[in-house]
Amino acid sequence: MTSAVPLLLPTTAAHLTTRPLTRRDAAAVTALMASCELHDVGEVLIEEADIVGDWQRPAFDLATQSVGVLDGDRLVAYAEVFKGRWADGAVAPDHRGRGLGTALSHWTRAVGARDGGTLVGQPVPGDSPGERLFSDLGYRTLWTSWVLEMPAGTTIAPQPLPEGYSIREPRDEADLRAAWTVNEDAFLEWSERERSSFEEWTATVSRRPGYEPWQLRLMADAAGVVVGMAFVVVSSRCGYVDKLAVRRDERGRGLARALLVDAFEVARAHGGERSELSTDSRTGALGLYEKVGMQVTSVWRHWAAAVAPQPGAAPA
Numbered sequence: 001m002t003s004a005v006p007l008l009l010p011t012t013a014a015h016l017t018t019r020p021l022t023r024r025d026a027a028a029v030t031a032l033m034a035s036c037e038l039h040d041v042g043e044v045l046i047e048e049a050d051i052v053g054d055w056q057r058p059a060f061d062l063a064t065q066s067v068g069v070l071d072g073d074r075l076v077a078y079a080e081v082f083k084g085r086w087a088d089g090a091v092a093p094d095h096r097g098r099g100l101g102t103a104l105s106h107w108t109r110a111v112g113a114r115d116g117g118t119l120v121g122q123p124v125p126g127d128s129p130g131e132r133l134f135s136d137l138g139y140r141t142l143w144t145s146w147v148l149e150m151p152a153g154t155t156i157a158p159q160p161l162p163e164g165y166s167i168r169e170p171r172d173e174a175d176l177r178a179a180w181t182v183n184e185d186a187f188l189e190w191s192e193r194e195r196s197s198f199e200e201w202t203a204t205v206s207r208r209p210g211y212e213p214w215q216l217r218l219m220a221d222a223a224g225v226v227v228g229m230a231f232v233v234v235s236s237r238c239g240y241v242d243k244l245a246v247r248r249d250e251r252g253r254g255l256a257r258a259l260l261v262d263a264f265e266v267a268r269a270h271g272g273e274r275s276e277l278s279t280d281s282r283t284g285a286l287g288l289y290e291k292v293g294m295q296v297t298s299v300w301r302h303w304a305a306a307v308a309p310q311p312g313a314a315p316a
Helices: 023-041 048-055 100-114 129-136 173-187 198-203 255-269 286-291
Strands: 017-019 066-071 074-082 086-091 119-125 140-150 166-168 216-220 226-235 238-246 274-280 295-306
Touching (some): 023 048, 023 086, 066 100, 100 295, 119 129, 173 216, 274 295
Antiparallel strands (some): 066 074, 074 086, 140 295
16 A cells, blocks of 8 residues: 655744645645736636546545645645656745745655656746746756637637538547547657546546536547547636647648637637637647737746655655
8 A cells, every 4th residue: 555755844834734635625725726826927727627637537646646734724835746757736925935845846756756756847837936946956847838828809710621520529438538539649749658548538528527518629520530629618717728639640731720719719609708728849839829819928847857755754
């Protein structure tokens, strides 16, 4: 049985307490991350459904892969590590400068080591305190991400589909599996990770809290085969395109642009006054989105470091 890695707090934070997170903490983690995003990039990007979706992935165990730091009853910092590689963490703006970020970094690297990883890292806003901390701790930048916005009131010129092609909602599990396959095949062309299982994928798509079939857009060819997909979420009057992929042999025909136009339109029909998405330097897609009129609103960079036992921790 995997045992939890203790978080070793600095003496400057000796009055704080720590414990693994539970699913009841989803709202508190959302509030913590929202306060950090508002402070660091000027807008809130996270919503509770994002947290719940991630936490219900079959390979994620809150009891051994998460930790929270509390000041009384208030959650003021947290971290989690998925599959020994993918970390997320945050420290409330009013609790920074006390060594909590450094302690969480040591904890994530120790969890990564325990779970068989070789690198552990996470994205943080560019030119933020988190980025300066990671630089000081010897992390390195692996790639850059951009959040882009299509301002309210603007649209992308329509993209005609090839004859026989259509965009529709999923009808059954076979459609979900086809979308998963297209999505995973496309992203694994450049992403250095193992293939996500269908169950992991659906945890953040069709089993995400509030999911409705209109959110998943399927591009089908003349024979009805799914060759592209997009997944859109509407929150706070913003339509966010969370996933967009086209099968490799179908590219260069305007299908991705057509899916993007469709996703923005369906988001607008469901209350999304403006539209956003994120891309990173591994995809080479930034120019495409800027060409259709999207504007960069924030820059994030993924920082990573080799895993290592936590300072002061006893050997496993």
